[in-house]
Amino acid sequence: MGSEVSTGHRRKARGRDDRRQAILDGAFAVFARRGYAQTCVKEIAQEAGVAKPTVYNHLNDKESLYREAVESAADRVGAQCIAAVEQLREAAADGDPRAVLGAAARGLLRVCHDEEARAVRRLAGAEAMPGLAASVRERTALRIRSALADRLARLALAGRLRPCDPELAAEHLLVLLTGPLEYRPDADLDAIADAAVDVFLRAYGEEHA
Amino acid sequence: MGSEVSTGHRRKARGRDDRRQAILDGAFAVFARRGYAQTCVKEIAQEAGVAKPTVYNHLNDKESLYREAVESAADRVGAQCIAAVEQLREAAADGDPRAVLGAAARGLLRVCHDEEARAVRRLAGAEAMPGLAASVRERTALRIRSALADRLARLALAGRLRPCDPELAAEHLLVLLTGPLEYRPDADLDAIADAAVDVFLRAYGEEHA
DNA sequence: ATTAGACTGAACCCATGGGTTCAGAAGTGT
């Protein structure tokens, strides 16, 4: 019966967390399309399929709602990016780095160009909430750079890249990939990725014969 | 007397424009440190040294205030960046591209790291104001890329860079410069600039012997 | 069946702040 009690608690807790997550997701969706100022909590409640007091039952106020919603979405986006980078793990042993880097780059860029990722970038910096920008950067950019640096270090060690600072190399590859999105929000993603890998390999590829 | 009348009109118009600009500058300063939602028009008026009705005498409403303030600041920042790029004009004839590009890069990066430029980037994307982001991108990023592409094209034609698409090359150099600011907001600017030029020249420099 | 906890919906309170009005001051051209 101890197990039944704890099961019951787990179910309840699970239910609570699900609902909380639904609220955060709804909040993120509304904030993303309306901005902070134009968003009213009632609309968030509707989006989440929940009554307004329920929102305040899970979150303290509008600002917490914003912070936690953005951070939660940042975690999702960060995880997708990490997954795209991690595909370099097995593939690294294979043939020329251009193919394997190209595939990872295209995957990464698709995630970064996704509506959710764009919204995270917009909402993170805006609205002067102390610490939020740093927190989101930690959960996305820095984590991704670190994961990519790991992979590049292995490539360099294997002689497929020239010796370099992996952190800096990762940063360069990432800005070559995602930077152009700021200049051409709706360009061909694969073309951007290929151009980025091209430049990256000319700069960091192994000394050619 | 026609001249006197027109002089009078000019003085008045000048006075009006000055005051309008003072209001826009004050608005930008307050929006930059408070964000849109937390900013009240009264504070803008105080910052500009003006009474609240005077603000509404020059601008229609809070949203116009925001748009025009951001666009005005974007114009200033854009002009400074163009100036930094334009120093490639005379210097282009000189010695190795590394020195001349490095100097321009450091100048450009200083402007982009400036508080005003950071604020423009923050405020431009935020707050779901249709068209504002595009307008600011037009006044800054695209203009700068275009100016830089002009200079790079001349360098390529002079054989100091390998043949390339100047627009794309300019974009790559710019993201290598400004991208790292997102990852390390307070790193050594000159180090970033040098690393960017280094990578850029390995990718776009003339075929080495 | 009972009890406990979460959820609902609607009404409610009220601080905030956008935008306006107005009477008068101050500067300007004639």
Next chain:
DNA sequence: ACACTTCTGAACCCATGGGTTCAGTCTAAT
């Protein structure tokens, strides 16, 4: 001196919306 425009400062109106309260409902565990 006179008229004209602009600016001031203070008060004012009022829509918006954050946050709360409450009485009643639903679910689930015992």
